[in-house]
Amino acid sequence: MVEIWSDLTCPWCGLANHRLDQAVERFTHGGDIELIHRSFPLDPDLPSSPAVPTRQLLKQKYGMDDAQAEAATRRVEVLAEREGLTPYIVLDNKKANTQLAHEFLAHATAQGKHAEAWHLGFRAYFGEARSIFDVEALLELSDELGLDRDGTRQALVDRRFRQQVQDEARRANALGARGAPFLVIDGRHAISGAQDTDTLLGVFQQVWDATHPQLVQTQDEGAEAICGPDGCVLPADHSARG
Numbered sequence: 001m002v003e004i005w006s007d008l009t010c011p012w013c014g015l016a017n018h019r020l021d022q023a024v025e026r027f028t029h030g031g032d033i034e035l036i037h038r039s040f041p042l043d044p045d046l047p048s049s050p051a052v053p054t055r056q057l058l059k060q061k062y063g064m065d066d067a068q069a070e071a072a073t074r075r076v077e078v079l080a081e082r083e084g085l086t087p088y089i090v091l092d093n094k095k096a097n098t099q100l101a102h103e104f105l106a107h108a109t110a111q112g113k114h115a116e117a118w119h120l121g122f123r124a125y126f127g128e129a130r131s132i133f134d135v136e137a138l139l140e141l142s143d144e145l146g147l148d149r150d151g152t153r154q155a156l157v158d159r160r161f162r163q164q165v166q167d168e169a170r171r172a173n174a175l176g177a178r179g180a181p182f183l184v185i186d187g188r189h190a191i192s193g194a195q196d197t198d199t200l201l202g203v204f205q206q207v208w209d210a211t212h213p214q215l216v217q218t219q220d221e222g223a224e225a226i227c228g229p230d231g232c233v234l235p236a237d238h239s240a241r242g
Helices: 011-026 054-062 066-082 099-110 114-128 135-145 149-157 162-174 197-211
Strands: 002-006 035-039 182-185 189-192
Touching (some): 002 011, 011 066, 011 114, 035 162, 054 066, 099 162, 114 135, 135 149, 189 197
Parallel strands (some): 002 035
């Protein structure tokens, strides 16, 4: 099992999820990997509305000027576009509190749309610079996933999945996460940051080898052959052994 904690407006998270998908697809035993997305909202103190331009937020939160903001975001935009995520809108986007968006993801998961909802959320935000912060915006995503609109609205209004989202973030912190993206493989191997696909493949192989030891059979010419084309039998003197 591979778990990845992400925030929907974290640019490195979007890239990490893409790389993880690529690694699972390329891994020889990828069909045996259970991939689970977990919520890790990174800016719980941001207001839900209005959404703040990312450029402005970088200035307010980190004291960056325009050149620094450009440099800080351009790198991930270029990397994402090189890896097939085009467009990948980071600096010219907006941010707000993502708690409700993560509650929507939990609702979609409960309706059997786990991976689809996460992929759509990242694509809507980074690929199209769409709002994902209020009920009406999330209802549009619900429609695209084929979910019941009234059921989705009720789940969001009732804040039915608020506790689940908070619990997932707390678990990440308990496991040692200090930010996102954060991966845990097989419940024991933690990886921080948006590692490249080849690195993830190497970790997958190491974990697989450790948990699936190879049986090496050797042939001893002096051993008594007890298996034939019709099956296997015990040696004649087996009862006398031991």
